[in-house]
Every structure is written in structure tokens, then in C-alpha cells.
Amino acid sequence: MLTAMTPGPLVALIALALGLVVSGAPWSDASPAEAQSPAVSRSGVLGGADYFIEVPANWTGGLVVFAHGIQRGPGRGDVRMPPIASHIIAEGHAWIASGYRAREYQPHLFIEDLVALRELFLKEIGQPRWSIIYGQSMGGHITVASLELRPGLYQGGLSECGLVDGIGIADYLMAYTAAAELISGVPILDAPDRQVFGPLLEGVVRALGMPGSYTARGRQFDSVVKFLMGADRAGNDLPLRLQGLQARYLLNIMHRPKDVENEANPGLRAASTAHVKYRIDPGLGLTEDELNARVRRIHPVKDARSSTANPMYAERTGRLTVPLLTLHETGDAWVPLSLEQSYKRRTMMAGTDHLLVQRVVRAPSHCGVDGSTRRQAFDDLVAWIERGVRPDGEDVLASDLSRVGLKWTPYLHPEDPLAARR
Helix, strand or coil: CCCCCHHHHHHHHHHHHHHHHHHHHCCCCCCCCCCCCCCCCEEEEEECCCEEECCCCCCCCEEEEEECCCCCCCCCCCCCCCCCCCHHCCCCCCEECCCCCCCCCCHHHHHHHHHHHHHEEEEEEECEEEEEEECCCHHHHHHHHHHCEECCEEEEEEEEEECCCCCCHHHHHHHHHHHHHHHCCCCCCHCCHHHHHHHHHHHHHHHEEEEECCHHHHHHHHHHHHHHHCCCCCCCCCCCCHHHHHCCCCCCCCCCCCCCHHCCCHHHHHHHCCCCCCCCCCCCCCCCHHHHHHHCCCCCCCCCCCCCCEEEEEEECCCCCCCEEEECCCCCCCCCCHHHHHHHHHHHCCHHHHEEEEEEECCCCCCCCHHHHHHHHHHHHHHHHCCCCCCCCCCCCCCCCCCCCCCCCCCCCCCCCCCCCC
């Protein structure tokens, strides 16, 4: 027979249940005395990758998963903390970072390292209210691919100087290389190995010159590069583009192995210039029709950019389901603004461009964004996720980009064309 429970025990059981809920949710609305939780600072190795976990006292439930950029050499990578790590903690959020199990360009491995680290965080710390994936440079490839390929895992993304268009970075570098070959007349794509490739670069310099001291053919090449990097429709150069190119001028010319099918670098295997429509300014002695007809075309290895066999290296779709905010410098010649333009077009085709906010910084650097600009971007992304407040951005496809980035550039570079007028 069932008997009625007296009020005293019933109240006690309810209080116990509520206490369990509060103890499992450190960001709840309970009073400070009930919600106190200690700070956590841990490091370790997971799946062959070093990691950091940092949680502030009285964690409010936000989690930032940081994806660092490329590191060269053998062995596993070094852990890098987010450049705004102290700001993340001060705002009451936690962050985690993986050094990755390896180095070089292998984002198909690194995306999994971050997923595994997030699972460890859930097991050892608790379930976050939201997770943001924040990537720099190659980490931008990981960020956008994570949002597209793992919908629901993250509630937002922040990319800085990032490979937002994924394998588009390999296409850009090979298009750059093929243009240098054609215009210089030096067969750099025929180099059988790096020992032969090095001296061929000397021939490229003799034929084209260097930024600031171009030959006539060098001016042709620079015009092509201007458009590859993202010049607007009218042909206006990106601010500080030439200054940024100086550090990458020769480094962007890639050696492509003859046996590319057995190449370990997935970017070289997947690179394609078959779809690239080259542009060049008129009056330089080389027309666009001639350029596009004569330039060598690079094709990917079979299935190297297949959406089923190699989804990480397939072309991005633009199918966002959560907010993505990006930061990019105008003069970044390694990871050019044109990748942002390409990804914008993909989101427009997918009908998701309302989930993409892009901000531009007038600078010749790669990943050299001012700290205040980074912090503002992060705070605005959190407000977008938590309160639905879509932040301001810029139109990277505008017909005139001469004034792009003024809002997000606290101090103009001395060589900025607008420096004297501001």
C-alpha cells in the first residue's frame, strides 16, 4: 500500500536534488556562497598531443578551444595559448589548447586532437554553456572546417589571419607559383627536387626583380599577384599589400614534387589552379587572355579534395549553422584577404552570410592584429552567441576597398596611403 509522504522529508529531498544540480553547473544563478568553484590549471598529453586546460575560479560556463597555426619540423607540436588568454579568463571563461600530435600542414589530424581535448574537458571539468573555436592562420582552416563538418559541436567561431577558405590557400600559392613561372620564363614547376629548385629561384629574381625594384616583367607579375591577393573590382590595390609581399615574395613560390601522388603534404596533393581566372592590369604587355591561355594549370591528385574521401581538403561549402567572426589584415601575402572574399561568396551561395561577420585590419602583417581589436572581436562574438546581437563587419566584396579596415585599425601604418589624411 502507498502512503503519503510527510512534508519534512519531501522538502529535504527537493533541496538535495537542487543541490546536486547546482554543484554540477558552476555557472548557475545560485548565490556566490553556493556556486564557488576553484580555478583549474592543468597540462598533460592526450593522444600524443600536449595540452593545456585553464579554468577561472567561479567559471561562468564559456569555453574557448584554441587552434594554433602551422609549426615546422618533425615531432609533435608545441602548445600555444590564445593571444587573448588573460582576457578570456578575466571574463570568466575557460580555454583549452592542444599542441597537436604532429607538425606541418595536417589539419585533418589536428581537428580530431581538439575534439578529443574538448571531450576530456567535459569529462574532467563539466559541460560548458557554449564552446567557441578560435583559430589563427592554419587554425582558421580548422575553425571553419569544424563549424561545417561538425555542426552542433561549437556554438561559434573566431578566425584570425585564417585559412577560412580551407584548401584555397594551396590553390593561391600554386597559382602564384605558376604565374611566376610563366612571366619569368623559368621552369620552376619542372624542378625534380629542392636542390634544383633553389638555383631556379635565382633565375626568377633576375627576370622579375624584387618588390620595389621590379623589371618590366616583374611589374606584370606584381599586377597578377595584386589580383590574386584580393584587389577590388576596379583594380585598386589593397592597402599595404606591397609592404606585406616583401617578406613572402620568394617564400610563396612552391616546389611541387614530380611524384605528387605519393607526396605526404595534403595541401600539395589537393592544390588546383584549374578554376583560377587570372587578372592583370591593361597596358603591361600581357593580356588576360594570353595569361590564362599560356599559364600552366595544376590539377589535384584523384580524390585529394573529395568531400567524401578527404572532407578536410574539399572546397568549403559556406554552410554555417552558428556565428563566425573573422579578422584579417589587408597586406597579408601568405594568407591573403582573397580567401575571406572567396568564403564570403560561398556563404552567399549557401544562404548563410547572415552568420558571417568579417573585419579587416590595415596592416602588412600576418597574425599581427592589435590586442584591443582581438578582445573586441571576442567580446562581440560572445554577445552574438549569448544575446543574438550581430556585430558590425565589413563588405570584403565592395567595389572600392581603398578605405577598408579603418574602423578596426587603431593606428595607421606610416606607409598606409591614408596615414597623412587621418
